Amino acid sequence: xxxxxxxxxxxxxxxxxxxxxxxxxxxxxxxxxxxxxxxxxxxxxxxxxxxxxxxxxxxxxxxxxxxxxxxxxxx
Numbered sequence: 652x653x654x655x656x657x658x659x660x661x662x663x664x665x666x667x668x669x670x671x672x673x674x675x676x677x678x679x680x681x682x683x684x685x686x687x688x689x690x691x692x693x694x695x696x697x698x699x700x701x702x703x704x705x706x707x708x709x710x711x712x713x714x715x716x717x718x719x720x721x722x723x724x725x726x
Contacts, residue, residue, distance in 0.1 A: 653698075653717045660693045672714040694720070 654672065661667040667680055676682060682690060691702050694716065700723045702710070710716050 653720050654713070656697055657694065657713060657716055657720075660690065660697060664689060664693055670713055672712065672717065674713045675711060676713065676716070677711075698723075 658670055661670055661680070665680070665682070665686065670680070674680065676690070677687065680686075687707075691707065694700075695702055698720050700720065702719065706719065710719055
């Protein structure tokens with residue numbers, strides 16, 4: 652499940668445990684721009700997909716990240 656894999660990335664990379672689908676990545680997780688970049692790179696590696704720079708502004712919550720990966724998986 653994509654959600655569980657994203658939670659694992661956050662746990663391993665940032666020691667963040669308490670997230671749900673409504674978690675706002677930037678505000679709730681307190682990730683700075685470097686943290687966001689590390690998170691995106693970890694997702695790209697985990698899922699074998701490139702996340703386009705122009706799509707980053709659309710990925711606000713954990714659910715947005717899950718939906719983006721799911722949508723790319725179906726292409």
